[in-house]
Amino acid sequence: MDGTWSRDDIAASVRRAGGRMTAAKRGIADVLAATGTDLSADEITQRVQAARPEISPSTVYRVLDEFEELGIVVHAHLGHGATVYHLTGVPHGHVVCTACATSSEVPAELFDRMEGELLERFGFALDRHHVAIAGLCASCRGVREPGAPADRARQRAH
Amino acid sequence: MDGTWSRDDIAASVRRAGGRMTAAKRGIADVLAATGTDLSADEITQRVQAARPEISPSTVYRVLDEFEELGIVVHAHLGHGATVYHLTGVPHGHVVCTACATSSEVPAELFDRMEGELLERFGFALDRHHVAIAGLCASCRGVREPGAPADRARQRAH
DNA sequence: CTAAGTGCAAATAATTTGCAACATG
């Protein structure tokens, strides 16, 4: 139940918990299943509305909350931007570039060592896919050549 | 210039950049220097207003932005909560408990190994103090004894 | 004096909530 989710798996999970499978939930489930990447509530809303324009943002938030309690999706905070959601499955971490705001997923094992140390030294049990790590991506590094017009990446450095 | 900041250091830095040292900036500098921990813009506003009630939140945000461009403060995103700020100095990472929402600072070396791997494998240069790592703190772990009344930590699990 | 800085009110963005109308099982 932590591999790939189909719309039917989701429906089964919802009903098992006493919930009802509605058009909104079906639409959201389809969007999530059709996309491999993380999506913000707003992006999910827009895609769902492509098919059913009447579905409101508040419904999307409520359904996402329900799916999360059922263990169907998880959310993560990517720095400055909005919260993103994705189906549970291959656990992964997130890195966000503070210059171009691009986020990418990285294998969860990268966190292994830090996880162990945090647990031993602080008793803190890390959740690898919940919050993103910030930094500069490969293409944004080295862009700042000393002496260059500075360019001033005027975006509040995320 | 990355050790401990005094109000005068800050004033010098502001003036060197062509800025003016005002009552608001002085008040904010004092609050930051008096507190070792991370503070949200709202907490800073409240503390500054204890002395000068007329100082507005928007000014706090603007001053914090200026201080950040001058390298006096850095901000970090602690998961669900508001952005927090602190004076630059001892670099550290942040961990936030998803159950009790408490955040703590952890030594930056914990990130060393991950930093190296991210750089080698993805060309990504990590910024250790920008975004928090989520998980369960020592006191919240083990609280969920199987069979217990579940208690339902009803807060949207951060 | 003069440009930097400020207070205040209004504008955004991301969510959340109240409630009456609906639909699923």
Added chain:
DNA sequence: CATGTTGCAAATTATTTGCACTTAG
């Protein structure tokens, strides 16, 4: 047909911005 759900509008929270007025240097 009972109750889980939804759409919509209004409320919140965190932040940003426009502007006329104030003040540091």
